Amino acid sequence: MVKYTLRRLIQAIPTLIGITMLSFLLMALVPGGPTAALSGDPKLTPQQKERIARQMGVNDPIPVQYIRWLIGDQWRMIDTDDDGVPDTPGTHLGILRGDFGMSFSLKRPVLDVIAERIPATLELGLAALFFGVVIGVPIGILAAVKRGGWFDSVTRVLAVLFNAIPVFWLGLILILLFGSLLPQWLHDINPTLFPKVAPLLPMGGRGPTVLTGGIPPIYQRLQYLILPTFVLATGGIAGYSRYMRASMLDVIGQDYIRTAKAKGLSMRQVWFKHGARNALMPLATFLGPAITGLLAGAAITERIFSWPGLGRLAIDTLTALDYPVVMAVVILSAIATILGFVLSDILYALIDPRIRFG
DSSP, X not given: OXXXXXXXXXXXXXXXXXXXXXXXXXXHTSTTHHHHHHSOOTTOOHHHHHHHHXXXXXXXXXXXXXXXXXXXXXXXXXXXXXXXXXXXXXXXXXXXXXXXXXXXXXXXXXXXXXHHHHHHHHHHHHHHHHHHHHHHHHHHHHHHHTTTSHHHHHHHHHHHHHHHSOHHHXXXXXXXXXXXXXXXXXXXXXXXXXXXXXXXXXXXXXXXXXXXXXXXXXXXXXXXXXXXXXXXXXXXXXXXXHHHHHHHHHHTTSHHHHHHHHTTOOHHIIIIIIIHHHHHHHHHHHHHHHHHGGGGOOHXXXXXXXXOSHHHHHHHHHHTTOHHXXXXXXXXXXXXXXXHHHHHHHHHHHHOTTOOOO
């Protein structure tokens, strides 16, 4: 297993290099490029804008710019005055050394900005993934066992409905429902018990800010997680339940299931212990990338609920033409995706002990 994992990681290196090339090329071809983000001040003179372009090296050929972005620019001399003579060595270390540069809009190291957002993204993503698997997998198993019944029909309709509803629309409807309609309805029914028309759940944010500048522990702000987690988990519940149902239908007709029934095992043991484990194999294909894909964040959900994660950061920095942050998010998402597919292969062996990698 260890040798196989190492071999897969080494084989992923060319893929990652190709992703960096394509991403950098797309960034370089954007009209205006990074210079536009830094020289957008109307008070700058043409000479000052040209100086910024020389310092960033955007006038160099694209292959040279890519190599500098990849391995750093310590070998390059940068202009620091208006005489056009390079007299200062570069200080950017390159992404291969873990240096993505400085954020244009936030004026801080990119990795520091991303490190602050990763906990929020993991918190929301893990909660959504947990409920997606814990709810979706049992629903899929029961739908397969009760094929053709009312439970199967209802869950199939709900799965199609949740897959069809856009995330942004569902989020806005929930904000309207829990922030205005339900409070007003409860107030009209019982003004004594509900004297104020206040939102039933927080409409956004990760939690109240404490005096220290941070946020309370997660168990003290679970109410902030309810709406964004529900919106983000609906797609997972619908998808996992449908995949699990289809996989379970293939399993329940196998000989070992009939043997387990003949041995007198309870139906719960037959379906959930013997059948579900083998039915989980196709689900591992999607579960691996889903776990590591948490780092990419859910941009739309985080934006709607003002959740301070990587998804919201990507949208804000993209709007501000903050290319270093955008490129860092893209590269980290690519790495997470590659690791996800490797993790899927590992999950195969954990779920089915018959699988061995040479």
